[in-house]
Amino acid sequence: MVNIDEFLTRSGGKATVHKNFRLTAEQELTEKLAIAVPDMHLLEKGPNDDFLDAQRAKQSLGERAAHEERFVDFLDFLTELKTELKEDLEIVQLGDMYDLWQARGNTNKIESKYTNVLGLMDKLQTAYVIGNHDFDLWNYYKKKGITFKREWRHYAKNKAGEVSVFYEHGFQADFANNQERWTGVIGREITKIVGAMEYIEPDIDLILGNTWDSISRTFSIYNAGLTPVKDPAGFNTHEYINHYVGVIEKYRNGQTDDHQQLPHLVCAVIGHTHQARLVTRPHNGVTYYLMDCGSWVNGGHEFGIITGNEVAVCQWG
Numbered sequence: 001m002v003n004i005d006e007f008l009t010r011s012g013g014k015a016t017v018h019k020n021f022r023l024t025a026e027q028e029l030t031e032k033l034a035i036a037v038p039d040m041h042l043l044e045k046g047p048n049d050d051f052l053d054a055q056r057a058k059q060s061l062g063e064r065a066a067h068e069e070r071f072v073d074f075l076d077f078l079t080e081l082k083t084e085l086k087e088d089l090e091i092v093q094l095g096d097m098y099d100l101w102q103a104r105g106n107t108n109k110i111e112s113k114y115t116n117v118l119g120l121m122d123k124l125q126t127a128y129v130i131g132n133h134d135f136d137l138w139n140y141y142k143k144k145g146i147t148f149k150r151e152w153r154h155y156a157k158n159k160a161g162e163v164s165v166f167y168e169h170g171f172q173a174d175f176a177n178n179q180e181r182w183t184g185v186i187g188r189e190i191t192k193i194v195g196a197m198e199y200i201e202p203d204i205d206l207i208l209g210n211t212w213d214s215i216s217r218t219f220s221i222y223n224a225g226l227t228p229v230k231d232p233a234g235f236n237t238h239e240y241i242n243h244y245v246g247v248i249e250k251y252r253n254g255q256t257d258d259h260q261q262l263p264h265l266v267c268a269v270i271g272h273t274h275q276a277r278l279v280t281r282p283h284n285g286v287t288y289y290l291m292d293c294g295s296w297v298n299g300g301h302e303f304g305i306i307t308g309n310e311v312a313v314c315q316w317g
């Protein structure tokens with residue numbers, strides 16, 4: 001297995017540990033080298049395309065394209081690694097790959113502008129998780145009559161075959177922690193969404209089909225100004241880790257609605273807040289881990305890495 005030091009060396013100095021966000025876990029977490037790619041918010045390359053760094057929107061498209069080139073360079077490196085490691089390398093995109101709440105049209109316009117990026121992501125056999133900004137892909141898939149290809153949560157096993165890590169976007173914590181604050185704005189629809197998120201396929205199609213209208217309406221309100229990216233005072237680190245310790249404990253005890261018991265689960269990997277962090281929390285004799293992998297918008301260039309018992313947030317370039 002490629003460990004973190006080997007990964008950094010192979011990158012030729014392009015990948016470095018972000019801040020001091022690196023640790024060795026008390027148990028084995030993954031059997032593969034796992035790379036988690038956070039929020040990208042791809043748009044149509046207009047002035048509000050956050051992937052191209054909207055804060056520098058006055059610059060020429062050529063100058064702003066440097067950010068895209070950096071990302072493609074990162075994907076090129078992963079593609080090379082994938083050729084060698086094959087199934088021993090796993091890529092997970094953590095949601096908000098598209099920014100459909102700012103998009104002018106459907107996904108086709110975004111896809112036509114980012115054929116290179118999206119083609120490479122597919123070639124890497126990326127596992128895609130759904131975020132609040134690309135949640136509307138559900139409608140898109142439904143209209144095309146094809147299956148919903150994104151996951152709520154993606155799970156990873158360690159060498160012993162035990163599920164010890166899960167990946168999800170992270171808006172789930174946001175909803176759960178801010179229900180009171182948003183009561184009256186969103187009301188009981190939040191409860192439905194949080195409830196629905198405890199389910200895993202195959203039921204998810206049916207659940208989303210029945211509650212799509214309320215979910216869609218809720219997310220419109222949510223994304224109009226209540227997300228932590230626009231309102232950073234609205235959330236804090238403790239809320240997030242406490243939420244995930246709670247979720248993981250439920251899985252460990254088999255108390256989830258999908259009747260899964262995952263007694264070795266200890267680590268949650270998310271994006272969503274655009275603020276990288278790596279938090280450890282001992283609780284009831286177990287050490288829990290939460291990694292927020294940062295973002296690839298407004299100049300962010302971070303990603304998460306887990307290999308064996310090693311965990312880090314890194315940056316590229």
Ligand SMILES: [Mn+2]
Pocket residue numbers: 039096131132133169171272273
């Ligand atoms: Mn998000």
